[in-house]
Each structure stands twice: as structure tokens, then as C-alpha cells.
Amino acid sequence: MIKRQTMPLQDKNIRNKNFDEVALGFELKQIKIEASRCLNCKNPLCVKACPVNINIPKFIKEIIKDDYEEAYSTIYKENIMPGVCGRVCPQEKQCEGACVLGIKQESVSIGALERFLGDYSLENNIFNKENIIENNLKVAIVGSGPAGLSAAASLRRLGYSCDIYEALHDFGGVLRYGIPEFRLPKSIVDEEINRLKNLNINFHKNTIIGKTLTVDQLFNEYNYKAIFVATGAGLPKSLHIKGENLNGVYYANEFLTRVNLMKAYQFPNSPTPIKVGDVVCVVGGGNVAMDAARVAKRLGAKEVFVLYRRDMEALPARREEINHAIEEKIDFRLCLNPVELIGEDYILKTVKAEIMKLGEKDSSGRKRPIPTGKYKTFKIDSCIIAIGQNPNPILKNTTNNLKVDQKDRIIVENCQTSIPGVFAGGDIVTGAATVIEAMGAGKRAAESINKYIKSTL
Amino acid sequence: MYKILKKEILNQDVDLMVIEAPLVSKNTKPGNFVIIRVDKDGERIPLTILENDKNTITIVYQKLGYSTIQLGKKEVNGHLEDVVGPLGKSKEIKFYKRIIGIAGGVGAAPLYPQLKAYSEIGCKVDLIIGARTKEHLILVDKYKKFCDNIYYATDDGSKGVKGFVTDAMKQVYKNNHYDLAIAIGPLIMMKNSYLLNKNYNLETDVSLNPIMIDGTGMCGNCRVSINGKTYFACVDGPDFPAEGIDFEELFHRQNYYKKEEHKCKMQLGDSK
Ligand SMILES: Cc1cc2nc3c(=O)[nH]c(=O)nc-3n(C[C@H](O)[C@H](O)[C@H](O)COP(=O)(O)OP(=O)(O)OC[C@H]3O[C@@H](n4cnc5c(N)ncnc54)[C@H](O)[C@@H]3O)c2cc1C
Ligand SMILES: Cc1cc2nc3c(=O)[nH]c(=O)nc-3n(C[C@H](O)[C@H](O)[C@H](O)COP(=O)(O)OP(=O)(O)OC[C@H]3O[C@@H](n4cnc5c(N)ncnc54)[C@H](O)[C@@H]3O)c2cc1C
Ligand code: SF4
Ligand code: SF4
Ligand code: FES
Numbered sequence: 001m002i003k004r005q006t007m008p009l010q011d012k013n014i015r016n017k018n019f020d021e022v023a024l025g026f027e028l029k030q031i032k033i034e035a036s037r038c039l040n041c042k043n044p045l046c047v048k049a050c051p052v053n054i055n056i057p058k059f060i061k062e063i064i065k066d067d068y069e070e071a072y073s074t075i076y077k078e079n080i081m082p083g084v085c086g087r088v089c090p091q092e093k094q095c096e097g098a099c100v101l102g103i104k105q106e107s108v109s110i111g112a113l114e115r116f117l118g119d120y121s122l123e124n125n126i127f128n129k130e131n132i133i134e135n136n137l138k139v140a141i142v143g144s145g146p147a148g149l150s151a152a153a154s155l156r157r158l159g160y161s162c163d164i165y166e167a168l169h170d171f172g173g174v175l176r177y178g179i180p181e182f183r184l185p186k187s188i189v190d191e192e193i194n195r196l197k198n199l200n201i202n203f204h205k206n207t208i209i210g211k212t213l214t215v216d217q218l219f220n221e222y223n224y225k226a227i228f229v230a231t232g233a234g235l236p237k238s239l240h241i242k243g244e245n246l247n248g249v250y251y252a253n254e255f256l257t258r259v260n261l262m263k264a265y266q267f268p269n270s271p272t273p274i275k276v277g278d279v280v281c282v283v284g285g286g287n288v289a290m291d292a293a294r295v296a297k298r299l300g301a302k303e304v305f306v307l308y309r310r311d312m313e314a315l316p317a318r319r320e321e322i323n324h325a326i327e328e329k330i331d332f333r334l335c336l337n338p339v340e341l342i343g344e345d346y347i348l349k350t351v352k353a354e355i356m357k358l359g360e361k362d363s364s365g366r367k368r369p370i371p372t373g374k375y376k377t378f379k380i381d382s383c384i385i386a387i388g389q390n391p392n393p394i395l396k397n398t399t400n401n402l403k404v405d406q407k408d409r410i411i412v413e414n415c416q417t418s419i420p421g422v423f424a425g426g427d428i429v430t431g432a433a434t435v436i437e438a439m440g441a442g443k444r445a446a447e448s449i450n451k452y453i454k455s456t457l
Numbered sequence: 458m459y460k461i462l463k464k465e466i467l468n469q470d471v472d473l474m475v476i477e478a479p480l481v482s483k484n485t486k487p488g489n490f491v492i493i494r495v496d497k498d499g500e501r502i503p504l505t506i507l508e509n510d511k512n513t514i515t516i517v518y519q520k521l522g523y524s525t526i527q528l529g530k531k532e533v534n535g536h537l538e539d540v541v542g543p544l545g546k547s548k549e550i551k552f553y554k555r556i557i558g559i560a561g562g563v564g565a566a567p568l569y570p571q572l573k574a575y576s577e578i579g580c581k582v583d584l585i586i587g588a589r590t591k592e593h594l595i596l597v598d599k600y601k602k603f604c605d606n607i608y609y610a611t612d613d614g615s616k617g618v619k620g621f622v623t624d625a626m627k628q629v630y631k632n633n634h635y636d637l638a639i640a641i642g643p644l645i646m647m648k649n650s651y652l653l654n655k656n657y658n659l660e661t662d663v664s665l666n667p668i669m670i671d672g673t674g675m676c677g678n679c680r681v682s683i684n685g686k687t688y689f690a691c692v693d694g695p696d697f698p699a700e701g702i703d704f705e706e707l708f709h710r711q712n713y714y715k716k717e718e719h720k721c722k723m724q725l726g727d728s729k
Contacts, residue, residue, distance in 0.1 A: 167541070167671070167673050168671065169494060169538070169539040169541070205539070205541075206539050206540060206541035207480065207541075208541065208542075208544075208673060211484065211542070211543060211673075212480050212481060212483070212484065212542065212543070213480065213483070213484070214484070234673075234674075234675040235674060235675065236675075236677045244687070245682055245687060245703075245706055245710070247709055247713045251676065251677040253675055253676045253677060254670060254676035254677050257670055257675070257676050262500070263498065268720050271498075271499060271500040271523050271524060272500045272501075272670075273714045273717035273720075275714070275717065345709070346706055346710075347709070392673075392674070392675065393674065394673060394674065394692070
């Protein structure tokens with residue numbers, strides 16, 4: 001029995017002071033060993049569990065044959081960003097979680113293999129030649145996150161001319177402004193997006209649909225046949241407690257945007273500042289909270305702790321990120337729910353949290369946190385609120401007849417919204433989810449859009 | 458890239474620029490602003506749109522810190538890296554019989570499009586404009602085209618009342634009645650104008666300028682407390698009725714990065 005290969009990592013006491021990538025990627029030797037572990041199942045469960053159904057045993061077989069080019073191409077057909085997904089997919093819940101090997105031993109490290117192929121193709125400048133037959137029909141895509149990018153690629157392959165409109169000054173959505181450099185180097189995001197530019201997808205930055213151009217204008221003045229809305233879940237959720245507007249309190253979005261999009265970690269060589277002080281409290285337990293905590297540590301905070309109202313088992317973040325955070329000396333203070341942020345002279349000084357005890361399991365399958373009426377306080381310099389994001393409301397607020405649910409998510413049926421010709425997918429429809437689920441939604445939307453346009457011709 | 462078509466030095470601290478940005482200007486209404494980045498890797502800074510025509514927008518900026526100084530170094534035919542907009546809620550222009558506009562310093566720029574829009578629907582508008590010295594009074598010729606009366610206040614008394622706009626307001630109010638006041642300028646000036654107007658039962662609108670990053674409601678940096686509720690100035694504002702605004706909190710939030718801004722100006726300042 002060959003053991004699952006372990007990912008080489010940057011040393012934990014060095015990496016928590018820099019922004020270089022933590023996971024270094026398999027060496028070629030490890031790739032071979034790992035690929036040889038795959039049983040090449042007849043009915044591969046891993047494929048079903050991948051939201052875009054990559055033919056995993058096929059690309060692994062191609063790796064074994066040393067045909068990396070073909071292996072890359074097998075992935076690229078279904079997933080235009082293997083370098084990104086190999087790094088950030090929650091594989092343990094998706095492909096690897098379903099791998100049969102995982103029942104008795106450890107699953108195949110599918111993500112690491114995918115990452116290798118993504119990087120290999122970028123380093124060796126290998127890409128699929130796409131034979132696009134133009135149909136001269138135009139589709140507009142709103143938002144350049146994973147959902148928008150993947151829809152654009154799929155539509156382009158069907159011959160459509162695609163314009164991606166992005167509100168920010170750079171592309172990639174959360175890949176750009178949310179997920180930090182040490183988990184997902186921006187050079188990888190850049191290069192994988194560049195491949196799409198080479199497919200002649202047109203990218204328009206600084207264009208907010210609903211503001212710069214309205215949906216009506218896109219249809220009536222620009223003659224788009226359809227619009228795909230992939231505006232993501234970018235609105236920060238508030239704790240609704242006293243003191244949330246004190247200086248030193250950040251929503252994770254602001255904190256991560258300053259650091260990732262604006263490169264505040266290079267301040268003063270980059271003009272956007274950030275400061276965290278010595279003691280940082282991060283509220284929340286998901287990927288965003290882990291990212292915020294690890295960024296705070298790297299910005300020089302002496303003590304970073306995560307405040308979470310349930311226990312360790314219930315943390316929704318990826319296992320790998322939690323482990324990496326622990327290794328980097330992030331402290332977890334559990335069963336604590338913040339109730340007040342206290343400041344002096346408008347500057348945050350203290351967080352007061354209620355001690356929770358865990359009761360019966362709730363609808364989420366996790367033990368319900370119950371208030372105890374007892375409190376703890378911690379002296380802190382900043383607090384980062386990372387308890388989730390709501391869908392971005394700009395488009396809804398500026399577009400008549402666009403139906404949304406109580407949580408402001410756009411309602412769709414087969415990717416179609418309540419407005420004819422307007423489709424939607426990704427986090428704006430599902431609420432905060434994953435990169436590859438958003439990409440899957442983009443692909444499905446492309447099919448619906450194709451059907452719709454063909455039916456109107 | 459966005460081309461600079463015209464640049465005018467209004468005084469030693471303030472310039473006006475006309476920028477080619479047809480998409481931004483397309484849907485621009487009074488009260489809207491843009492966020493610009495001067496160069497690649499630049500900071501995102503918000504600036505009000507003074508006016509717009511088919512292809513261009515006009516901005517007026519005070520060279521205050523690193524990014525606005527970098528902006529001031531750009532010349533005609535040069536380019537700005539990024540201009541995004543129109544941002545913010547446009548001002549709802551409703552009829553009032555008489556309106557007093559109150560401008561402090563570079564606040565004369567954001568006030569201009571609103572006041573003009575009010576005059577265009579038939580409101581009678583007057584202006585009180587204040588600055589450090591006579592040289593620092595900006596856009597007066599533009600205001601003259603539609604304001605019935607213009608009153609001045611300067612710190613050094615070089616034009617109009619010697620003192621603050623509030624000193625001028627007290628004098629003007631002796632003989633005039635207004636139905637709405639719009640005060641735009643430094644926070645302290647907006648706050649004091651509001652407090653004074655309260656004594657006259659005069660409603661005051663202000664324009665808030667918290668620190669912003671994206672300008673689309675995504676980051677939450679621009680939050681302000683009004684009557685105990687939190688608003689995002691970039692999407693809910695930047696114009697608000699002054700009643701209930703926590704000016705003190707906003708003042709502290711604006712100054713959170715003072716030290717860093719200074720460092721940035723010193724270290725990056727002229728090296729680039
Ligand atoms: C900090 C963080 C860490 C994460 N880590 C992981 C991870 O490790 N693994 C994983 O699988 N998932 C992770 N996720 C979730 C994942 O990133 C999202 O599910 C995914 O990015 C959603 O893609 P999307 O295309 O729907 O939206 P987004 O990525 O949010 O992109 C939406 C884009 O639309 C733009 N936009 C919004 N409104 C407009 C408009 N009106 N006009 C024009 N453009 C507009 C936005 O600026 C943005 O660029 C993380 C999320 C965050 C915030
Ligand atoms: C909606 C809005 C409209 C504005 N319109 C105008 C205008 O028409 N003309 C004009 O001269 N100024 C305007 N401002 C203010 C202008 O954005 C700031 O002066 C500018 O960002 C300062 O940047 P700096 O790097 O030059 O100075 P810094 O030294 O970095 O900052 C000086 C002060 O400016 C403020 N500031 C800094 N960064 C930002 C930021 N990203 N967003 C907002 N404020 C910031 C802070 O209070 C800071 O203390 C407006 C601000 C807002 C929010
Ligand atoms: S895209 Fe993600 S889920 Fe699919 S195979 Fe790759 S790593 Fe697994
Ligand atoms: S389930 Fe596991 S062993 Fe089977 S094909 Fe997929 S990766 Fe290989
Ligand atoms: S500037 Fe980011 S939410 Fe307003």
C-alpha cells in the first residue's frame with residue numbers, strides 16, 4: 001500500500017511572516033507516486049462529486065503515461081482554471097471526499113495533481129487550441145468572478161462574442177480581492193485569466209452594471225442577446241452589536257480587499273494602508289475567518305485569535321486551512337459569542353463575549369450554541385468580522401422586475417431570472433458557496449443561454 | 458486608460474480636470490462621484506463629478522495627501538489608470554422655494570452640481586462660500602451664472618466676512634428666509650452649519666466623505682451612523698440630511714490612517 005503523498009509546505013514559523021505561497025506543490029516524483037495510487041475505477045465516484053465532472057481517472061492515467069499535455073487538456077475542457085481550483089477547492093468535501101480509496105485508506109490527492117497540471121501548462125506555455133466558429137451573437141457577462149469567467153469561456157466555445165463587465169479595476173472576483181496571496185498567488189489568477197483573453201473574450205474593467213450601464217441599456221443600445229449576472233455575494237454581514245463602527249473594527253471584506261486587491265501588505269510601497277495592532281480578534285469560523293486571521297498574523301500581529309460560538313468540530317472552514325492556521329499559532333477561543341465591542345475615544349479596546357454551551361444538534365447537524373449569561377472580555381487592538389456575506393444588491397436595486405428571495409439571492413429557473421434574456425449563477429444565486437460550484441453554474445448558464453438565444457432567432 | 462483633456466489650476470491647492478470617460482458620463486446625475494486610481498498600483502480615491510457632457514467628466518481636487526498630489530502631477534494628454542462611476546445615490550432634486558448653498562473650501566465642488574440642478578427646476582438659490590483666503594475661493598464664476606446672491610467668508614477677511622461660513626450665515630439669515638440648506642465642506646464646518654441652522658428651523662443636507670475603497674457597497678469601510686443605524690455612504694449616500702449623523706464618529710473614522718498617510722506622503726511622496 002502506497003501512502004498518500006504529503007504536500008511540502010513553507011516552514012510554519014517563517015511563513016507566518018511572509019505572503020509567499022504556503023503550499024509548495026508536489027515534486028514530480030510525488031506526482032508519479034500519487035497518480036499510481038488511483039484505482040482507475042469503472043464507476044468513478046470522484047467524478048460525480050466534482051461540480052464540473054472532470055474526468056479524473058482519465059487525466060490521472062494520462063499523467064502515468066507522462067502525457068501531461070493531454071492530461072491538462074482533459075481538465076481544461078471542464079475547468080478553465082486548474083491552477084486555481086487545484087489550490088482552493090474544498091476537495092475533502094468534493095472529489096477527494098468521494099474517492100473510494102478514502103474508505104479504507106486515504107483518498108487520492110486529486111487537487112494536488114490538478115494544481116500540478118495547471119502550473120505545468122503555465123510554465124511550459126501549453127494550451128488547448130480552440131477552434132471557435134463565430135456566430136456573431138453578443139452576450140454580456142456581469143462580474144468577472146469564477147462564475148462569469150467560466151460562463152464566458154463556455155459561450156465563447158459555442159461561438160458567441162462575450163463581453164465581461166467588472167466593477168473593480170481588476171478581474172477575478174473573490175479570487176482577486178478575497179483569497180490571499182499565500183493561498184492563491186495572484187500571478188496564477190492573472191495567467192489563467194490571460195488564457196481567456198487569448199480566446200478573444202473582451203474584458204471591461206471599471207464598469208458597474210446598474211450604474212455605469214443599466215441592463216436596459218445593454219439590451220437596447222448594445223444589442224446583447226442575453227445577459228449573465230454573476231455578481232457574487234459581496235455584501236458584508238453585520239454582527240448587529242454595539243461598537244461595530246469603532247476604529248479598529250473591520251469587515252473581512254474591507255480587510256482582505258485592502259490587503260489583496262490594494263496590496264496593503266506592501267505599504268508604504270503601495271499607497272493603501274492597513275493596520276492591525278498587536279492583538280487581533282477574528283469573529284467567525286469559515287474560510288474567510290481563517291484567511292483574515294492568517295493575514296493579520298502576517299501583518300505582524302503578536303496575538304491573533306478566532307472567536308467562534310460553537311466548538312472546533314463545527315468550524316465550517318476547510319480542514320487544511322484550520323490546520324495551517326493552528327500551525328501558524330492562531331489561537332481558537334471557542335463557544336464564545338461577541339456581544340459588544342468597547343472603545344475609548346472611538347478606538348476599539350475590548351471585545352466582550354458571552355460564554356456559550358452546546359446543546360442538541362440543530363438543523364445544520366451541529367450542536368446548537370446556547371447563551372449562558374456569563375461573559376469574558378479580551379483586550380484587543382482590532383477585530384475582523386467574518387461571519388459571511390450577503391448577495392450584492394446593486395443590480396437588484398437598479399433593475400426593475402428582477403426577482404430575488406428574502407435573502408436577496410436572485411431567483412432562477414434553469415439559470416433564467418424573472419427577466420427574459422437575463423440569466424444568473426454563482427454566489428448571487430446560491431449565497432456564498434465555492435469557486436468550482438460557481439464555475440459549474442457558469443457552465444450550465446452558458447447552455448441555457450445558448451438554448452434561449454437559438455429559440456429566439 | 459482615461460485621457461486628461463484639460464487641466465486648470467484653480468489655486469495653489471486645487472486643480473480642475475476634464476477627463477475623457479464617455480461611459481461614466483453617460484448616466485451621471487448631480488450628487489454622483491467617481492473613484493479613480495491615478496496610476497497602476499495607485500490608491501482608490503473618491504472625487505465628485507462636477508459636470509459632465511457626452512464624452513467627459515470634470516473633477517476638482519484638493520492636493521491634500523499622496524494620491525491627490527500624484528493626481529496633480531498629471532498633465533493634459535496624460536492618462537489616469539482607472540475611473541469608475543457614476544457612484545453614489547444621485548441627489549433627489551425636489552422643488553424648494555429658496556435654497557441656501559453653503560460651501561467650505563473644496564466643498565464648493567461637490568455642492569456645485571446639486572445647487573445648479575435645483576436652480577434648473579426653478580428654485581431660487583443663494584450661496585455662502587468660505588475659504589482660507591480670497592485666492593482659495595473656487596468656482597465663483599460658475600456659481601454666478603445661476604445664484605441670485607453670493608456671500609463670502611474668509612479666514613483672513615480678504616473677501617467678505619472675516620471668519621467662518623457660520624458667521625456669514627448669521628448675517629444672511631437676518632434678512633432672508635430659506636426652505637433648505639445644503640452645506641458641503643470639512644466635517645466640522647458641516648456640523649456647525651447644521652447646528653446653527655437648527656436654531657432657525659432650517660433643514661440641512663450634507664455630503665459625507667468617509668474613507669472608501671470599492672464604492673459599490675462591498676467593503677463597509679465607508680459606514681456612518683445616523684440615528685443609531687449604520688449606512689454605507691457609497692451606496693446609501695453620500696448625501697444625507699444632517700439630522701442624527703454621528704459627526705464625531707465619522708471624524709475619528711476619517712482620521713484612522715492619519716499617521717500612515719503621513720508616512721506614505723513622506724516615503725513615497727516624491728520618489729515616484
Ligand atoms: C475570503 C474568501 C475565501 C474563500 N475561500 C474559498 C476557498 O478556499 N475555496 C472555495 O472554493 N471557495 C472559497 N471562497 C468562496 C468563493 O470565492 C466564491 O464562492 C466564488 O468566488 C463565487 O464566485 P462568483 O463568480 O459567483 O462571485 P465573485 O467571485 O464574488 O465575483 C463577482 C464579481 O462581480 C463583480 N460585480 C458585482 N456587482 C457588479 C456589477 N453590478 N457590475 C459589474 N461587476 C459586478 C464583483 O466586483 C466581483 O468581481 C472564498 C470566499 C472568500 C470571500
Ligand atoms: C464621496 C466623496 C466625494 C469626494 N469628493 C471630493 C472632491 O470633489 N474633491 C476633493 O478634493 N476631495 C473629495 N473627496 C475627498 C477625497 O477623496 C480625499 O481628499 C482623498 O481621498 C485624499 O487622498 P490623499 O491620498 O490625497 O490624501 P491622504 O493623505 O491619504 O488623506 C487625507 C484625508 O483624506 C481622507 N481620505 C484618504 N483616503 C481616502 C479614501 N480612499 N476615500 C475617502 N477619503 C479618503 C481621509 O480623511 C484622510 O485623512 C471626496 C470624498 C468622498 C468620500
Ligand atoms: S475542480 Fe475541484 S472538485 Fe473538481 S476535480 Fe478539481 S479539485 Fe476536485
Ligand atoms: S474514486 Fe479515487 S481511485 Fe477511483 S478513479 Fe477516482 S480518484 Fe481514482
Ligand atoms: S466604499 Fe466599500 S462599501 Fe462603501
